[in-house]
Amino acid sequence: TLDAIRKVAPNDPQIVILASQIPSQAAPASRPAPPAKKAAAAPKPAPKPAAKPAPKPASRPKASKPTPQQQAAELHKKGLTYYRKGYLRNAQRALEQATQLDPKNDEIWVDLGRVLVELGEDRQAMNVFLSAGRLNPKNPRVWNNLGSLYMYQGDMERARKAFQTFLDLVPKDSQEAREIRRVLDNL
Numbered sequence: 001t002l003d004a005i006r007k008v009a010p011n012d013p014q015i016v017i018l019a020s021q022i023p024s025q026a027a028p029a030s031r032p033a034p035p036a037k038k039a040a041a042a043p044k045p046a047p048k049p050a051a052k053p054a055p056k057p058a059s060r061p062k063a064s065k066p067t068p069q070q071q072a073a074e075l076h077k078k079g080l081t082y083y084r085k086g087y088l089r090n091a092q093r094a095l096e097q098a099t100q101l102d103p104k105n106d107e108i109w110v111d112l113g114r115v116l117v118e119l120g121e122d123r124q125a126m127n128v129f130l131s132a133g134r135l136n137p138k139n140p141r142v143w144n145n146l147g148s149l150y151m152y153q154g155d156m157e158r159a160r161k162a163f164q165t166f167l168d169l170v171p172k173d174s175q176e177a178r179e180i181r182r183v184l185d186n187l
Helices: 002-008 012-019 069-086 088-101 106-118 124-133 140-153 156-169 177-184
Strands: none
Touching: 002 156, 069 088, 069 106, 088 106, 106 124, 124 140, 140 156, 140 177, 156 177
């Protein structure tokens, strides 16, 4: 030990320097020797990583802008709701906007024509039904409404033609066909 070395060479300069660099470890004689090292000491737990910021919630994909046809469908639905509730001017405005967004949709035109008839705007309704007929000449609703409008105006020949076109487009045994045949019998 260091004390033993100091006793052998107390004035040796190298030993004095060495002794000054080594800390003194005087162990009491009554103390037992330190236990032998354990074969494998339990590893220290790894330090916890720095807290990561919480992940941002997945953002919703941006809704794509609806197409004009989708916007027209919504306005069409809105217009029909107004019509059923009796808000005819609101229905007219919604359906007119829908026809501007989807001008080739004959069903919107037919519903607009029906609203115009309810408002007493027969001339405008006639033009709307004719436009719908040009878009889709096989739409039976066009011909049923035109027939009714012609009949109301007293133009029985045109009413017959329109109703006959309607009958050519619907099943012969349908309730609508039976009703229109009764109307034709009375013209």
